[in-house]
Amino acid sequence: AQTVTQSQPEMSVQEAETVTLSCTYDTSESDYYLFWYKQPPSRQMILVIRQEAYKQQNATENRFSVNFQKAAKSFSLKISDSQLGDAAIYFCAYRKGYGGSQGNLIFGKGTKLSVKP
Amino acid sequence: GAGVSQSPSNKVTEKGKDVELRCDPISGHTALYWYRQSLGQGLEFLIYFQGNSAPDKSGLPSDRFSAERTGGSVSTLTIQRTQQEDSAVYLCASSPPPSGRADTQYFGPGTRLTVL
Structure with a gap:
């Protein structure tokens, strides 16, 4: 069975600085x-970034980027120029294939990120 | 356009009662998912609907849980004879028709269920 591990239950970053959240998975x-x-805190899950495993290039979305290491099964998230609005729980998620019964997400336990002004 | 909506936002019920949670997916989305988020178990998949296909019920924790999706749109998750361990946030997500790869799931705000 696939598993997703986030080893950092909580992280803290100073506003405008950079933070990296870790995620490993097994498949x-x-x-x-x-x-x-x-x-x-509003509870709304919001997609930050996604990566297809067949792509070697790391995905980026504005201040958010990933370091995808397929052989190591590692998928870390880097947040640059952290803002107060980045404070949230961040979940790493895995999904195999597409469509059909392969569609559900498998989530890690989450990392709670605090941003200090 | 409108996102995924869920109702009620919060639900408090007594142990042993039945509850119904509703999800309205994004218009045109063919796939609909239910997840449960609890302190002890994190985020767990419950059930998945894709178009008119038979749902994937592999994540339902017991036969007290059931879900239906009417007309390929609105879905209702029903929990019968609620137990205190059913207390959690129930999240619904929808995704567009398979168009190649990596259909993104868009989540609703969830329903917080408290069983007294």
């Missing part, structure tokens, strides 16, 4: 997708 599949979602 025997070759075709899968990885996601980072954030969940602010």
Whole structure:
């Protein structure tokens, strides 16, 4: 069975600085997708960034980027120029294939990120 | 456009009662997912609907849980004879038709269920 591990229950960063959140996963599949979602106190899960396993290039979305190491099964999230609005719980998620019964996400336990002014 | 909506936002019930949680997916989305978020278990997949296909119920924790999706749109998650361990936030997500790869799931705000 696939598993997702986030080893940092809590992290803290100073406003305007950079922070990296760690995620490792275990799978025997070759075709899968990885996601980072954030969940602010409003409870709304918001997609931050996604990565297709077949792509070697790391995904970037504005201040958010990932370091995808397929052989090491590692998928870390870097947040640059941290802002107060980045404070949330960040979930790493895995999904194998696409469509059909392969569609559900498997989540890590989350990392609670605090941003200090 | 409108996102995924869920109702009620919060639900308090007594042990042994039945509850119904509703999810309205984004218009045009063919896939709909239910997840449960609890302190002890984190985020768990419950059930998945894709178009008119039979749902994937592999994540439902017991036969007290059931879900239906009417007309390929609105979904209702029903929990019968609620127990205190059912207390959690129930999240619904929808995603567009498979168009190649990595259909993104868009989440609703969740329903917080408290069983007294």
